[in-house]
Amino acid sequence: MIRSILAALAFVGSASVVSADCAGEPGPCRVEGGTYHIVLPRAERPPVLVFLHGHGGEGAGPISNQQLVAPLLARGWAVLAPDGDMLPGGSGKRSWNFFPGWEGRDEAAFLRAATEDAVARFGLDRERVVLGGFSAGAFMVNYLACAMSQAYSAYVPVSGGFWRPDPEACNGPVRLLHTHGWSDPVVPLEGRILGGGRFQQGDILAGLEIWRLANGCVDHKPDSFSVTGPFHRRLWASCDPGGVIEFALFPGGHMVPEGWADMMVDWYEALGDH
Template identity: 85%
Template sequence: MMIRSVFAVLALAGSATAVLAGCADETGPCEIAGGSYHIVLPKAEHPPVLVFLHGHGGEGAGPINNERLVAPLQARGWAVIAPDGAIRPAGTGKRSWNFFPGWEGRDEAAFLNAVTEDAVARFGLDQNRVVLGGFSAGAFMVNYLACATPDAYSAYVPVSGGFWRPQPEVCNGPVRLLHTHGWSDPVVPLEGRILGADRFQQGDIFAGLEIWRIANGCLDHKPDSYSLTGPFQRRAWTSCDPGGVIEFALFPGGHMVPEGWADMMIDWYEALGDP
């Protein structure tokens, strides 16, 4: 049996159902120019949708098969789209996301926009309530897209990923962002780490939050509110430019999409109101 990367294993963690991945009722992913995606639908018509990007070495089937991620969303009337990352160059043979500025590869912004447009047209989704989330490498992708195009999605919800160094000097704003991270994450530590034989450095998550506060024109470094939701210790910055909201949710765990995240994310998003 081949040993999978820790990213792929953790992306599948929590799955306890039969394989659900596919193109709604059809087996196999939905195919479009430039790639493919998986989708599951609720019974509701014109549902909001979470587009969720898998981690390094994974594929779209991983998040779709994760019951603790998908089941709460379906139960509350949300669709879930999980695109497939492109095979990365340099002979790795693994799927990931072309998130770092200057890398060669697929135009991910254009691809993900095409995924959303195809799914909205094909399945009758609510194009005004599309949230972009992701785990690990997928979360890095989410952050860079939010930085460049904050209004491309109605909100951004990365889990266990921020920026790489050198971190962006400035991001566009305002943005509605919920960042979730594990206190003891060893793969993407809160302080960042060096990886890839010293070629790459993950950035400090708290330094990334400062970039977002500046982009949103927040009045102070200090959070406006603190709250607890199950295992999540939450701090929010809301005294910012109109339309700008940043929230950071820390949980006592490692590199994973934690149980309870989907419901917390939906509650957070619905409390924001229309974008």
């Protein structure tokens, strides 16, 4: 019932949906629980970004977004875009079953099946699988990282955090790059109230505190500040071994901003010890 209510909310969309396929074969790749789309670089054992679309979209959307995909392919990365679970009510729209207690598909099991299928079928590097997502997909990324901090090599949500009530605690350590728009009206930094007060998006900065605690960071204060293109960045690296948190804020709204793909790859490659 909750998901059907959310389906009626003006929550999030992803890029325009166009036809995508299974690495050149017509139609999406099929695994137990659902389908996914994938594009591959001309490289052996490439790393892969698993990217989750926004509410109401499907995996074909991210795959068709050249601002996202082209820089990754150019740097030897594959992009895998799963299809969210079909929303009830016959709307034909998809989203992610991220909030604890919601009924629906076991998203962790489905994403694991899609990733393992792609690794085996296309020769991807299983040690370099990064989970990212936009908006509703980013909320899904945060909840999966909270429950399974070591399931993926790193987590890179864009424009999404937690919903209230926030998790009491998350597992760690985790390697997390959170990117957010300064003027995002759909998922504001402070969160917002939806459904006449029934639901609340959480405060993004409060979510970062949860991650600092999970990572055992020694201070609330960032270790460093930097600017990369439009991104104003804050880094917490004085944390438990294997734990890194970075927050990248850009002067825009609810979007995957231009330059994000290259920034993400630079960030990930600088981590080392994949």
